[in-house]
Amino acid sequence: MTAHAHPIASTASTTMLPQPYLLFLGDVTEAGFAKTAFGLRDWAADSCVGEYALPGATVSTGLVQLTPAQAAERGARSMLIGVANQGGIIPQGWRASLIEALNAGLDLVSGMHARLGEIPGLADEAARLGRQLIDVRVPPATLPIATGRKRVGKRLLTVGTDCALGKKYTALAIAGALSERGLANNFRATGQTGIMIAGGGIPMDAVVADFEAGAAEMLSPDADPDHWDIIEGQGSLFHPAYAGVSLGLLHGSQPDVFIVCHEPGRTTVLGAPGYDLPSIEEVIAATVMLGRRTNPDIRCGGISYNTSGLDADEADRLMAEDGERLGLPVADPIRGGPAFDKLVANCLA
């Protein structure tokens, strides 16, 4: 994964996070646990003033090391927990650093399963100092029931053959490409890391089912006719656990265009033993059939491959072949190049 630094416009009228951030790394020793911090460095560099690691940490984002007080001096408004650990709990050893940040005038932002308010004493300390504890996994308290009313503006949704294969990165890359072309757009975040990057959004998997499509309608409100909302997809219509999330997001998003995200070589569904991955053709057909309900003009703009497991030649050959077969542009947004330009052009066509 190479670094990207194009600006991602800040988004939704819902949660607005206090940016820029100081990235908190705790005492992390495995890069895999610092995925959130790396995502922010790669996609929201302008919103990160530096990193704060505890003694013992061996992983770094490469950003400047700052204490909370130094970060506050440089304009930071919050310290963001950029690291996960086994079980998603917040270790006792981090507590002093979190309180140090509150005392330095920073709010705290977390995407962990455990809530910040569950850390003993933290809520009292935040209240005393007038600081916020923000859990991005918590959806807005008041969400509407969807109406199905067609909204003004253009919308693109990333969908997938499965979970966790590049829907967020694809949406970010498309939003970046539109910005480079001078086209008005917003990246609309639907998961915790996306929300941290965008500075706002709705964690769609945490919304009560009755309000799922309504939350998606709220996430991409009426806009100028030429404005694009680039919406981060969730789950998959073919995932036995998460298809309901994907369908609510599809209906509420009313996309004009969708991109199917896929990881070549993946053959079984994540977390669902015995479930074969659907073909790209099946995903296109199901997305058109169901998406037509709220936007009769829905169409597939192309395919995004996550080819991180292949070398450049293999990737290029595979994408050319599959593009030929499908009659649609296939590109890896992380590799970019002319194939990706074609994908963007076809989405805008």
Place this chain on the structure above:
Amino acid sequence: MTAHAHPIASTASTTMLPQPYLLFLGDVTEAGFAKTAFGLRDWAADSCVGEYALPGATVSTGLVQLTPAQAAERGARSMLIGVANQGGIIPQGWRASLIEALNAGLDLVSGMHARLGEIPGLADEAARLGRQLIDVRVPPATLPIATGRKRVGKRLLTVGTDCALGKKYTALAIAGALSERGLANNFRATGQTGIMIAGGGIPMDAVVADFEAGAAEMLSPDADPDHWDIIEGQGSLFHPAYAGVSLGLLHGSQPDVFIVCHEPGRTTVLGAPGYDLPSIEEVIAATVMLGRRTNPDIRCGGISYNTSGLDADEADRLMAEDGERLGLPVADPIRGGPAFDKLVANCLA
């Protein structure tokens, strides 16, 4: 709607409600607001010892009038709020009666939007007396993520061309018909009235989206190979607000057989102006396409019509015609008769 009194087996390993009930009618003056009480009288008569109405009430279920103390003497274990009012709030004037019930040794059961614990003083009084306040709209605190693993036993799900057209009543009628034939079965409730009737279940529309299919898996666990779970459907795959709920329920239920519920004459979707009702054929095709993912053998067992707006001759003619066209049995379970027997037989075939 005629009264039915066949036994509905008590269900899910999840919420178990304290039955039998005393039905609380408050000071209701419009029969429409007492829908819950009528549903319980019609479908769970054995679980209702009587009704308790306040001075001013003009609506009755026809059950014997009892005070909470008299009901407790006759074995009642809870008082159930069988009446709704505009806005779903619990009027101040009911408070004394609710406390009277707690003092008589009854738990309280409510399906209203407002929680029982929000009524000033009620939670303290219940705690003092060792009684429970049970809000059936609140799903279990711990729900699993769906695995998609195929479970043993047979399952039937009612689906619909829209909301609110007979999915609960159809499931109850099918469960009753199976019981009459001596076939082991459980009615599996997914909405508040159904849960009160069954004495257990999961309010599927109140579940967090990520756990929707997992909740449906939990609702109809492994059973004997010949056992039928008859699962109450929710929403519609074609409803722009609720399709995600319906898909999660479909995937998690893994039905072998589904029945499409429809109200002849309804042409637009409830609460979604501008949305035409899908045809029955479209609902069958979408349900098979999506349901196949977790049960490749899924099939349509027939169609349930809500013909309450037609006279008997019109209803019979219409159901015969449409059955011919669709090549499937069409029946109104409330009218019963040979058409309904055919529908049941085709589901079991």
